[in-house]
Amino acid sequence: MPSYGIHRAVGAMYLKHNKLTNPEAFMEGIVKPDVLSDLGGESKVKTHFGYKPKVKEKVKNDFKSKCNLYLYLTSSLPKTDLDMGYFLHLITDHLWFYRFLYYPGFEKVYTKKLLYHDYACVAKEVERVYHVQDGMPPLSWATIEDEPKLFSRKGMHVFIEYCAKLNLAELISQILCAKQHWAEVQMLKNCPNSADFL
Numbered sequence: 001m002p003s004y005g006i007h008r009a010v011g012a013m014y015l016k017h018n019k020l021t022n023p024e025a026f027m028e029g030i031v032k033p034d035v036l037s038d039l040g041g042e043s044k045v046k047t048h049f050g051y052k053p054k055v056k057e058k059v060k061n062d063f064k065s066k067c068n069l070y071l072y073l074t075s076s077l078p079k080t081d082l083d084m085g086y087f088l089h090l091i092t093d094h095l096w097f098y099r100f101l102y103y104p105g106f107e108k109v110y111t112k113k114l115l116y117h118d119y120a121c122v123a124k125e126v127e128r129v130y131h132v133q134d135g136m137p138p139l140s141w142a143t144i145e146d147e148p149k150l151f152s153r154k155g156m157h158v159f160i161e162y163c164a165k166l167n168l169a170e171l172i173s174q175i176l177c178a179k180q181h182w183a184e185v186q187m188l189k190n191c192p193n194s195a196d197f198l
Contacts, residue, residue: 002096003119005126005134006160007031010092011085012130013164022081029085033093048090049075067094069175070182077172084168091171091188092163098183099191100159101150110150118148122156130160155197162192 002010011030015023037044044050049072067090078087101110121144123134147153166187174185182188 001034001093003123003126003134004031004034005119005123005130005132006096006156007034007089007092008132008134009126009130009160010088010163012132013160014088014166017165020081020084025080025082026085029082029087030089032082032086033089048093066098067091068182069094070179073172073176078168087172088163088166088168091166091168094183095163095188095191096159099188100155100194103193103195114149117144117146118150120144121146121148122153125153126156129157151194152197155192155194158192158197159194162190 001007007030008027011027015026020026033044033047036042036047049068050066069087069090072087072090076083078084119134124143126132126134148156151159171185171187174187175182178185
């Protein structure tokens, strides 16, 4: 999952591009899946509508359970701004791991410790640029004067802007039409890849 700050940055930028009735509820929704699992004790598979892919993949544990956007939409079609924030969180998680960070061989270099190192490297920048909190809840990042290893700062900003400009109503329609092939819809496939910015 992206850090809380990256999720909040996506939400803040989405609000710059879209006028919502209840922006506070939307921003609550943008972190709700992680808050429910990190602080509420619910399983991440449940809060993120996770599933194990049918095809066995040689990937580390963090990549074995995916957000199923089609399952989310057929279980709970977003109607409120909070729901739309929740949905954008799930989209951001999917795109972060399976489009932005992931490239062939990525699982050989990836560790959760390295990912958290990278979040600590960019935490203050995310807070400064997007005017959002990064580490609360549940973690408070110590500032690390280092460059991220798994993604670049520029790539992170491009990713945030890409997610923030998604047309959620159109994406909902595309995913529902694609059904079990939802991960192949163009708006998801067009996400930038971190390897292009390293």
